[in-house]
Amino acid sequence: MKAILNEQVLLRKIQEEDDDASFKLLFDSYWDLLFLHALKKTKSRDLAMDLAQETFINFWKYRKRIGEIQNLQSYLITMLKYQFFKWIDQEKIIFDEMDSSQLNTSHTDIIDGFKIMEFNELYTFLMDKIDELPVRSQQIFIQNRFENKTVKELAETYCIAESTVRNHLSQASSKLHAQLENKLLALAFLTLVSA
Template sequence: MANSRSSDTELLRLMASHNDQRAFNTIFDHYWDELYHLAIMKSKCPDLAQDLTQEVFINLWKYRKTIQVKSTFSAYLATMLKYGFFKHLAKQGKESTKGDFLEEPYHEEHGFSIMEFNELYHKISKITTSLPPRCKAIFEMSSFQQMSVEEIATNFKISTSTVRNQLARAREVFREQLTEDVTLIVLLAIFFH
């Protein structure tokens, strides 16, 4: 895992400093399936899942010089995808009477904001880091790796009720630390779904 993390860091460095398209292609090839699977799980719609996944990679290239990964690159990309899904839900709620919301390319329609995303990502990273170690690990497995309660319980050799209690504890910590930001509280529903 450390080797993968250092290679991801090197690929990001090459993308940012040398505009290295091959580094981008390597990241794309390595993470496409994982992100698409996550997008399908969230959206339940193959077309939307493909658009959300493509949007992650469009923005990865577009904002390659400003990306600051605090945890794993996989978690960063998963957070970016969930942010895109959140933006989609917000947009869909505002324009529920509009026809096909995918008429325009997704990134033009939804106006991804790297500043908003970076702020969100840093808040999530900071709160995640503040969780007790086991609670943090369970939250990350549930939110970023999309593991079920049963899978997490098996992994730690603990009961499913213990896993649920730890997830409830993490949810409460997030709620407490985000009480003043209603938008981010709504986003918790996506991360804890």
């Protein structure tokens, strides 16, 4: 992985200026990491390349919505995991935990239960709802959920009490949970009606 001197400047150029050169630098710096991470999980070079590529495509596509990222590596790996889950859903395949090189297709009925909506639609809906949160709640929620920042780290970053961080997370989670639950219930109802 090539080191990026100042990730925050790079991200700002990508998000605010649509700077292709900065995006290429990000791509070159993180491609190997994401590819190897995907290869380790999937045991397939072609699939690993597809997952890593889709991760960068979605990063570019949603760059205006992402907001401030404190740990770019963690953020990209989280996006890669979502791409993997999307692939599982689309292909109706579950990897056997004991040997991920052997595909286990006996659980397709379980996967059908999660076929309520395509991943991209859900991801877009979630990002839209996160955008509706107050700015500080947005920042804290994204850094906690996508970058694995602890309550203590966030309290230090924003110079606020840990209880305030917990309050932001609790309020954001409650709002998002309710909105996602309503969306999923409505889609489930429409799926049953149309079946």
